[in-house]
Each structure stands twice: as C-alpha cells, then as structure tokens.
Amino acid sequence: MTEEAVQKIARCQTERLLRHLKDDIPFSDAKIDENIYPQLVKVSFYYTEYFEEVKKIDPNQVVKFKDLISENKSEYVVLTGPPGSGKTTIAKRLSCQTSAAEYFFYVSLMEVVPNGPITYKQLLLDHIFPDISEEIRKDAFRWIKENPDRCVVILDGYDQAIWSIQDLKPQYADYETPKPVNQLVANMCCRNVFSEATLMLTSRSHALLSIPSYFRAKNTLLVHDLEEKDMKTLFFLIARENATEAWQRLHDKASHLLYLCYNPLLLQFVVNLLLYDSIPIQSITILFQKVIESIHRQNSSQAGSKDLMNPMSSLAFKGMEKSVFLLEVDDLQREGLTEVKVQDFVISFGKLPKSVGQRLFDGDKRFYFCHQTLQEYFAAHYIAKLMPYNKFSNLIPQIFHERRWSMVKRFLVGLLLEGAPASTHDGEKSINPASQNMKYYLHESYSVNF
Numbered sequence: 001m002t003e004e005a006v007q008k009i010a011r012c013q014t015e016r017l018l019r020h021l022k023d024d025i026p027f028s029d030a031k032i033d034e035n036i037y038p039q040l041v042k043v044s045f046y047y048t049e050y051f052e053e054v055k056k057i058d059p060n061q062v063v064k065f066k067d068l069i070s071e072n073k074s075e076y077v078v079l080t081g082p083p084g085s086g087k088t089t090i091a092k093r094l095s096c097q098t099s100a101a102e103y104f105f106y107v108s109l110m111e112v113v114p115n116g117p118i119t120y121k122q123l124l125l126d127h128i129f130p131d132i133s134e135e136i137r138k139d140a141f142r143w144i145k146e147n148p149d150r151c152v153v154i155l156d157g158y159d160q161a162i163w164s165i166q167d168l169k170p171q172y173a174d175y176e177t178p179k180p181v182n183q184l185v186a187n188m189c190c191r192n193v194f195s196e197a198t199l200m201l202t203s204r205s206h207a208l209l210s211i212p213s214y215f216r217a218k219n220t221l222l223v224h225d226l227e228e229k230d231m232k233t234l235f236f237l238i239a240r241e242n243a244t245e246a247w248q249r250l251h252d253k254a255s256h257l258l259y260l261c262y263n264p265l266l267l268q269f270v271v272n273l274l275l276y277d278s279i280p281i282q283s284i285t286i287l288f289q290k291v292i293e294s295i296h297r298q299n300s301s302q303a304g305s306k307d308l309m310n311p312m313s314s315l316a317f318k319g320m321e322k323s324v325f326l327l328e329v330d331d332l333q334r335e336g337l338t339e340v341k342v343q344d345f346v347i348s349f350g351k352l353p354k355s356v357g358q359r360l361f362d363g364d365k366r367f368y369f370c371h372q373t374l375q376e377y378f379a380a381h382y383i384a385k386l387m388p389y390n391k392f393s394n395l396i397p398q399i400f401h402e403r404r405w406s407m408v409k410r411f412l413v414g415l416l417l418e419g420a421p422a423s424t425h426d427g428e429k430s431i432n433p434a435s436q437n438m439k440y441y442l443h444e445s446y447s448v449n450f
Contacts, residue, residue, distance in 0.1 A: 005139035037065040039224040079202040081223030084265025087202040091156040110160035117178035148197040159207035160325045166210045189215040206403030225262035238271045246274040285414025288377040311335035316378030327367040380411030
C-alpha cells in the first residue's frame, strides 16, 4: 500500500476540475490569473442572506487564498457568501493544487444522489472516479484512513443538496458501514470520522442557518468582494484585446454597473454585455435578461432565446419549487427540450453506472444550470410572466419568508417593475393584469436596488 493510488486519484481530479472550471464560464475562455481571488474574511457568526453587516473589512480578519488551508489545518471550516461570490470556484481551484504534503478530495454535494445508504469510500472515491479501478480506489481509501492529517476534504454546495443535516444527531461512526449520505456528512462535521483531516463545507448562508450547533464549524470565512485592483485586472483579462474600450465604456455610459463588478460572476456578465450589447443595462434583472440573449447570440444553438424562454423558465421553477438543482433527461423532455437546445445554459454529467462495464446512454445523464443564479432568473421569469394569478397569490408568502427564494425574489421584483407583457398559462389569467398592486406591495416591502 503506497501513495501511488492517491496520487493517481489526485491527477484525475485535477484534470476533471480544470475542465469544470472552463465550463463554469459560459462565454469566456480567458486564462484567469491564479492570484486573483475574492477577499476571504473571518467571521464569528452566521450572517443573514445579503451580509449587510459587513460594511468595512478588518485587514486582520482577511485570510489569503494561499494560507486558507495552512491556517485551518486539521480544522473544520465553512466557506459562505452571496450568489456569484466565487465559493465553488475557490473550492475547485483549491482542489486542483498539487502538494506533496496534502491531498484534496472534492465532492459536489449537488451531484451526490444515491439510491440508498453508501460508505465513505463511495462518497469520496467511487461516486467521482468510476473509471479508476476498484483496486486503486480501495488502496487509496486505506491510505486516506491511515493518513487523515494529510487530507483535505471539500464538500461543495451544501445549499444545493437534496438532503440536509438539520434534523440529525451525531452518531457513532465507522468507515465501512453504509449510511444515508446526510448522516455521513453530519458525522464528518461533528468530527466523528476523519477528525484529523481538514474539512471545508461551502454553502450560501440560508442553508447554514438551520444547521444544529454540534454540526457547525469552528471557523467561518465569508467570501467577500474582489479588491478594486483585482477587479480591474480580472476585467482586463476577460475583455482581452477590447479591454481598454470596454473599461472606458463602463465608466462613461454604464457607471451604475461598476458596483456589480466586484462580484466575480456579475463582473463576467457585465464585461460580456459591454463587448456585445449596445443597450444600456439599468438593473441586475435586465443584466441577466441580456446575458441570456447574449449567450445565445454567441453560441450556435438550434433554437433562439425567445423559443427557449418559456420552457426553460418552467423547468427552472419546478426545480426551485422542489429545491432540486439536478435535472434528468425526462425533465427536459416534459418541457419539450433536448440536451442540444439547452446546451448553452446547462452542464451535463453521467450517472454512476450500476455495474462495471455498463455503457452510458443518453438516459443516464443529469444536468444542472451553469450557475444557480441562471436557474433563479428563469424561475422568476416563470412566476412573473407565466404563472396563473391564483397560484402566484399562494406562492408569494413562501417566496418572501423562505431564504432559499432570496435571489428569485430579487429577480421577481425587477421583472414586475420592468412591466412584463401580459400572457396566459393553461387558459388562466396570468399575474400581469393585476401586477400594479403586486408591484406596489413588493416594492414597499423590499426597497432594494433591483
């Protein structure tokens, strides 16, 4: 038993995640500077959804990316932040590091959808590396158990998992007994297993607030905005040869969008629109609307964005309604969609084959939106323009009081204030004829900039 098995796993993981990082930016193939990261700020409590409490950063509480693991060695740390702040990108780029001292094991919790109890080996290795031989995976897992202090386990996207650890209790744990995946994660969080490993959990804040105290991390880091110099550097990297012109245009004609550029995701969207769209952008909602149109213009999909808007919106809303972020082929087909039609907005991956040598057919694929905020925008579009008014009336209290709807709520207000054209759905009156009263109610209740 040697480290060779773990080294093979690490090489395979790095190749896979580098491909993912390229796919995560749907309209930019710019090589991003490895030294550019959002600010990571130590916090001692769980923030509310928009982190309004963070007005000024204490330099003494900032953690540099290169020190993220060393300062949390053998600890359990949570990485949280608002949509698009860079949580998953940081997790993936961390996991791509090669070091003789540590090995990284990245798990996307959204993609862990087992049919029953599983083991830690299945969670960390089998689920992710089915193409690597069983012998190597067994060898690697034995090494992990014997050398946990040299392992970094990154559990990414707790808020996107279809399960939670909210109602669980710590349990006696061993490494071999199959358990529900949420109990496996809970046992890691309370340090009953892999206690000497460094454990990182990433999530939006709304999902963290319901985690019991015995599963909460000792250390919490907030993924904050980019620093100004890094924002400008990243802007120029994405815009490439047109950077100077785009930067000038931002300041001369769209200075109101400058504050969005400190968020890495929104920065990419703003740059893309400055390069390819001449229509002024007045709000985040319109920004996403134009991004969707722009993605279609730059890629060669069979259908236009208008043809896809309604079925994609229905697809997105049904997922949000059930807190589901993974899509099946059947979900696409029910909306009259195909993988080719939606390829500009989703990332596909194969399910784990049930037996060795099983071929991967189209029906064995799953999909998820390139970024969760795209799904949230599509869902808001469905609510604002397609949903019958009586269903909207029943849904609105849920949207206002459940934190998981926070981004949908922001987009929804923007769409209503924009004045969407009336439409019908299933023969029933849509929200739009009655939208004036709803606009007033929403606008008065949430006086934020949409």
